[in-house]
Amino acid sequence: MQAFDYHPVSTVNEALALLAREGAGARLLNGGTDLLAQLKEGRRSANHVIDIKRIPELSEVRELQDGGIWLGAAVTCRTLSHHAVWRERFPGLHDATHLIGGVQIQGRATVVGNLCNASPAADSIPALIVHRVQVCIAGPSGLRRVPVEGFCTAPGRTVLLPGEVVVALEVPPPPAEFGAAYLRFIPRNEMDIAVAGAAVAVELGGEGSRFQSVRVALGAVGPTPLAVDAIGARLAGRPVAEVSLDEIASLARAAARPISDLRGTLAQRRHLAGVLTVRALRVAIDRARRSVTPPPLSPPL
């Protein structure tokens, strides 16, 4: 691996100061499961690596008074797997954070790292989108918040400006009769990058009979994870019983803008966008109807 200096900082301000001083040669190190692999393969370079894991508040999962969650940037997927509130009240997010990498990747990988890596196939981002998560960014001019669906701008690119650090994610409280799910397709059953992914969140009304609102986001079928507003617009206010799954699949396919690459074909991805959206919608409806009942605690297998 290329040579660099290592800076284990203990405050956000220290990190900001280093970023300001070292400019483009500095890289933030969080879980490291993407960054170190990229540095080894020469896909990214660094003169200074700033480790933010020792900043105490960034490892916190705070339950907010309104029922939302403040998720520190350095919280690992493994920590979240053991977090009862995360698991029970944010099922779409739990689905995603539980299947990033294998167990040993989970021990290091963070949701914020997955977001900032900005892979079109990132598992967490579609789920973050449908859960309406805000990204909290610290920078030279203070703190700002951006909605997660606007965070990624291109493969590997985000709205982060030079010198900025994502410090946390703010997850709003789920409404009543809420359910969400994230599903992805991989050729194996573990240790793969999503060929396509779909997250769906629904808010039902009328004792589970009517859609209040629906949010859908797709992964790995465009240059960034895609929010699919057309499905929400089509379903809002409609009775659940009248939904045409074929129509939903068709809307999802129409929204997908995939390419063919070594991990999948264009046709396959376009098709999977429909399949996964419908499957995730079913799970989300089911969870909303049982929204008092938590999803299973054990691994999905």
Add this chain to the structure above:
Amino acid sequence: MPSVPASSSETAAPAWRVVGTRPVRPDGVDKVTGRALYGADLSLPGMLTGRVLRSPLAHARIKKIDTSAARALPGVRAVVTSADLPRAADRIEDLGEGAINLRYLSDNLLAGEKVLYHGHAIAAVAATSASIAEQALALIRVDYEPLAPVMTVTEALKPDAPLLLADLHTDRMGQRDAAPSNVASHLRHERGKLEEGFRKAALIIDRRFRTETVHQGYIEPQAATAQVQADGQVTIWSSTQGIFAVRSQVAEVLGLPVSQIKVVPTEIGGGFGGKISVYLEPLAVLLSRHAGFLPVRLVMSRTEVLTSTGPTSGSDIRIRIGADAEGRLTAMQAELYYEAGAYPGSPVGAAAVVSFAPYACDTMRVDGYDVVVNRPRASAYRAPGGTNVAFAVESVIDELAESLDLDPIEMRLINAVREGDRRPDNLPLSKIGYVECLQALRQSDHYRTPLTGRHRGRGVACGYWGNWGGQSSATAVLNSDGSVGFNVASTDIGGSRASLAMQLAESLGIDYSQVKPRIGDTDSVSYNDVTGGSRTTFATGWAAYELGQKLSAELRQRLALLWEVPVDTVTRQGDGFAAGEKRVGFAEAARLACEDAPLMVSTTVHPKGYGAAFSVQCADVEVDPDTGKVTVLRYTIVQDAGKAVHPSYVEGQMQGGVAQGIGWALNEEYVYNEKGELLNGSLLDYRMPTACDLPMIDTVIVEVPNPGHPYGVRGVGEVNIIPPAGTLANAIHRATGVRLTALPMSPPRVLAALWDKSGYSPFA
């Protein structure tokens, strides 16, 4: 728990004391505690780190290599290119892995005039640290003249295809075509009158198949260390399947006498045929020689392993088979085009024999073509060539059986070869256990349990592998406490220390725990062929057996002298020896026998009675019609082991071969872009099965003793990988009604096949 061996031998099996038990392997503790030293674990004083510069292009002429900046970098001790290799003779030699032209072997180590694949080695450096070595690589300038890559059989056979090797002419069993070609050779096996046979058929199925390049996928990357002394003596530490194969390859390409080279084996982290050809060892020797005789260690990265070491061939295959209304085969025809990679030497020869070997049919023709393409040079991979062709043949047989409304096992029983029947190359089969395997599967719980549920199907396929004997040597030293030091030079790649020590213990009539096996270097034990070809437990086992017999005879001699009785009155009794009233336990006999002089015996063997192996397999799958994903629900492998010396390791071979076969069948493939760059050179995207992708793999060991071995052993290492692709293709067909004719049967391919059938389009 491990399955119960289904013994189907007709006569009562002899009662062995050690053979057939399941002791802990002698090297086990070292391997579970992390103490065992593998190729990359070696460290020597002053050792330098080597790195290899590899071609980013698939096909190009090298105009110039400038290493001056790299040589000038502080910390760099040596830089070598093909200019440092002696000019190799244009001569064909068998150096452990079949015949190879030495010039090609040399060019594959360090590219000469041309690079022939993405990842082709161009230069190597040795430096005082890895990071300096990597910096040095970046300073080497190579000027290329890019050439159009030739990536597949189809492209290679085009009349205007670029030629990879200007001097390559198709060899047709000793006759060279006049014009140069990308087809290195053509072979044919034939018997009977083909078209007459097809005229007798009630049904003829004629299909074309494609399989992709796949890699052995051993978890330990290649690693080699070399130190040259000022007097020219060379020591090489290598993670290899065959230390003598390394010695002969290094000697030939570097022009050194074998007496000057000692090869020391490290533990080896998997090979499956891929660690026979050398890639690093000659470079390490050159670097050490140029670096002031310091030791140099070279370890490949995973990407280098995938881009630059031997995968096995992709192939285009046509199979045409006719059967009469009763299911009896009337004619069989195969056309096999195997991609050899950059240099000739695909396993198409073995494939041509495997093809129709399980079928008794007196009318067949098999044509095989060895085709060069701009991919890494193919090397052996477990039953080389077998899986490709069996996928094709077993698919067609299944289609015939289904069309004729025959049970797939019954179809194979009707046509099964038996002792005395001939393979496609007309060699007669000796005693085999194929019919017994088919019967064992038919009687298995798996096959007798109906499969229910939607999108599910059950497939059956079979496979033949000829196995190999080869040469082995070993020595045994009797210690005065009755224990035996046992020196072999067959690399232990999966528990052979145990299976060999067990045969020596059995032969000598002592406890397994009293045999202390040790893997020697090329100077300490005489010649051994590679651990490969399913030969070690068979052939080196023969040597172990002979050592036991010789030691026993020598002990009787010495006891006879001591006791002053004729030697033929000294007999084995219980755990020791007796003559008349006199009797001693083995340990006491050893003490007495060694009083005057130490006792050591040695043996060399070259057994030829390696019995052929058959395997029959059955899989239940479920296919997700929306995603094309295939889930293996249940898998049973039946295999004739002759005699399972250590049943756990026989089961392990069976399960491991099936696992590799399932990976090959469902997801593994080399993905190249149009420029010939390998896109998936990592274990993330070269998708080998994980623990989540496989079910338990049930094993049924059939034991039809091989008359060519004292304990009836047949090789068990390879045949198991031959049937899985066909087994799964047939299961997928029964589950979905579609027949996949290309490997891997990955989700996008399954989806496309399902869409073809249904008329669905994701763009509608």
Add this chain to the structure above:
Amino acid sequence: MRKKSVLEFTLNGETRAVLCEPQQTLLEVLRDELRLTGTKEGCSNGNCGACNVLLDGVLVNSCLILALEVQGRTLLTVEGLARSDGTLHPLQQAFLDHAALQCGICTPGFLLSAKALLDEHPLPTESQVRFWLAGNLCRCTGYDKIVRAVLDVARTQAAQPPSVSATPV
């Protein structure tokens, strides 16, 4: 070359100090500086599990961690699994008894993953075992005997009180 730093951490129950460069991974420092070669390198980017270790009890790939990240922390490698008197950890013994290794290069990583699993789920289902071992590639065994060995240890330990923990940390 960048300035070397002193890394102090607890390794297999002992406090260790070692000089390392900032860009060295934990795997490199274990193997090249501390000469603990039981932790293996199969891919160097987190896809094979051969380098798995337990960091503060959490299963991680040592190839994807900078050595300096473990400053002050506690690490368990395969060399620390057996007791100092040589008694093997029950998982090590079970791997031997079940013939759960062939070439053995992946075995250290599997042992650490299996230990992490059993520490968290003492009586796992077969599916859980496969899920926890999915990050460890084995090319020899087809996983069958490995899964059986882990399940066997779990059942045996469930039948006895867990006083047999053989690890020093």
Add this chain to the structure above:
Amino acid sequence: MARVLIPALLQPLAGGNAEVAAEGASVGEVIRALEVTFPGLAVRLVQDGRLRPGISVAVDGVISHRGLRETVNPASEVIFVAALSGG
């Protein structure tokens, strides 16, 4: 005389025969005898005084490693086959 099975690609050189009889106490002698009857056949089997690379000979069903020196009996069956490799 030994029975010799001629590989398909060499049959045109052996008068189109798949099987011929030939005299000889060794594989080398059998090939010399074949050459007398079928000129041009030997060069396809032998190179530099040994079997061509890539060609093996089986006598009575057993692949020989002795090549041209392998013993042949009057009742023997001699088969020339493509050499194979294993993994």
